[in-house]
Amino acid sequence: MTTTPRPASGPARSNPPRGRVRRAIGLAAALALSLLLHVWLLAWLGSRPEFGGEAGAIRSDPVVVALLSGEAQMKPKDAAPAPAAVRPRPPRPARPAPRPNAITTAPASEAPKAERPPEPEPEAQAGAEGLPTADVASPDPAPGTPATPPEASPSPSVAQPSAQPAGDPAASGSPAGTGSPAATSTPAGAPAAAEGPAKPALVFGTALAAPPTGRWQFRVYYGDYSDNRPVATLDYLIEHDGDRYRLRTEGRAEGLTALLYSGVLTQASGGRLTENGLQPERFAEQRGKRAERWATVDWPRGEIAFSGGERAKTVPGLQDRLSVLVQLGLLARAAPERFAAGQSVVFDEMTLRDVERARYASRGDEVLETDTGTLRTLHLERTEPRKRDDPVVEIWLGYDLGLIPVRIRMTDVGGRILDQLLVR
Numbered sequence: 001m002t003t004t005p006r007p008a009s010g011p012a013r014s015n016p017p018r019g020r021v022r023r024a025i026g027l028a029a030a031l032a033l034s035l036l037l038h039v040w041l042l043a044w045l046g047s048r049p050e051f052g053g054e055a056g057a058i059r060s061d062p063v064v065v066a067l068l069s070g071e072a073q074m075k076p077k078d079a080a081p082a083p084a085a086v087r088p089r090p091p092r093p094a095r096p097a098p099r100p101n102a103i104t105t106a107p108a109s110e111a112p113k114a115e116r117p118p119e120p121e122p123e124a125q126a127g128a129e130g131l132p133t134a135d136v137a138s139p140d141p142a143p144g145t146p147a148t149p150p151e152a153s154p155s156p157s158v159a160q161p162s163a164q165p166a167g168d169p170a171a172s173g174s175p176a177g178t179g180s181p182a183a184t185s186t187p188a189g190a191p192a193a194a195e196g197p198a199k200p201a202l203v204f205g206t207a208l209a210a211p212p213t214g215r216w217q218f219r220v221y222y223g224d225y226s227d228n229r230p231v232a233t234l235d236y237l238i239e240h241d242g243d244r245y246r247l248r249t250e251g252r253a254e255g256l257t258a259l260l261y262s263g264v265l266t267q268a269s270g271g272r273l274t275e276n277g278l279q280p281e282r283f284a285e286q287r288g289k290r291a292e293r294w295a296t297v298d299w300p301r302g303e304i305a306f307s308g309g310e311r312a313k314t315v316p317g318l319q320d321r322l323s324v325l326v327q328l329g330l331l332a333r334a335a336p337e338r339f340a341a342g343q344s345v346v347f348d349e350m351t352l353r354d355v356e357r358a359r360y361a362s363r364g365d366e367v368l369e370t371d372t373g374t375l376r377t378l379h380l381e382r383t384e385p386r387k388r389d390d391p392v393v394e395i396w397l398g399y400d401l402g403l404i405p406v407r408i409r410m411t412d413v414g415g416r417i418l419d420q421l422l423v424r
Contacts, residue, residue, distance in 0.1 A: 320351075
């Protein structure tokens with residue numbers, strides 16, 4: 001008995017037929033082609049103005065621009081671009097800024113300042129016809145509202161000839177009509193306003209010149225200088241720049257006296273130069289290694305402060321113990337008649353503790369014979385205050401040296417004398 005063989009069930013049964021594979025490949029290709037066609041169609045539609053593409057986004061811009069610029073007709077529409085292959089979208093161009101309307105008045109904030117003239121003077125308001133007398137500037141027009149061009153409206157800044165009263169400085173070309181406070185009209189008979197700050201009153205009735213400058217040296221003697229017993233030397237300095245001054249003395253012991261008194265005795269005065277002569281602001285003294293003692297003057301506040309804690313008030317013409325020696329010469333140069341023999345002058349002197357009234361009496365002219373030559377001098381003596389322990393102070397001012405001190409002699413209550421004389 002014969003049997004019919006069955007087909008093998010191995011690999012041939014597991015593989016699909018070839019026609020089914022071809023159909024699957026064709027379907028995938030059709031889907032890919034359809035997708036590409038859709039992408040191309042969407043890109044082409046996006047570039048068309050009528051479909052709201054990139055050119056269509058500015059479709060109404062020609063109308064808007066024509067209205068803002070005042071043109072009567074709309075600009076022609078640009079031709080649509082021809083279809084092209086799929087490509088990246090170009091960047092969108094910036095929209096043009098609208099131009100302002102040529103016949104629309106600019107907003108008030110943009111109006112030039114020259115179109116807002118200042119309010120005229122009361123005289124011009126009263127005399128000019130047709131101009132408002134209170135509010136000259138009219139309200140600003142609302143944005144976009146047509147207004148009359150500036151040249152067609154009357155300008156309130158143009159003053160009529162009849163608006164200026166006769167004799168008004170503003171009507172002439174003189175500097176007085178510039179509108180400054182000094183240019184305001186002054187009633188007839190009224191005094192003119194003073195220019196600049198008021199000058200200080202002259203304490204001595206006359207202005208004082210600046211002192212001579214230089215450096216000099218004195219020799220200090222024990223007893224009268226004619227006895228020739230020197231005990232110290234003294235350097236004397238006067239400086240100024242026309243506005244401020246500085247005085248300084250430095251004394252050093254010499255000979256046997258140097259064994260008893262070491263160090264330097266220094267006095268200094270500084271301040272301003274005014275028409276009243278020297279105006280001290282600080283006076284200081286230091287003896288050897290001792291602490292410096294001082295007095296300072298606050299002229300605006302009218303106060304004097306001392307290193308010891310004391311306080312005092314300023315007075316006009318105030319001097320210190322060093323500046324008064326120069327101030328005497330300045331006053332003698334300006335008013336020599338006040339230093340005739342028997343006359344006296346008074347100063348308020350600032351010490352290192354307080355302020356005291358000092359009087360200097362003139363003993364007349366005197367000639368001094370020295371080793372360096374003959375000195376023509378004005379002899380003065382400090383007569384007040386005369387306390388129990390105050391020494392007698394005498395001063396000689398040299399005529400040939402600008403009336404600076406050339407000799408100072410002090411005699412204490414015991415009769416001992418220290419005499420200093422200019423040597424060079």
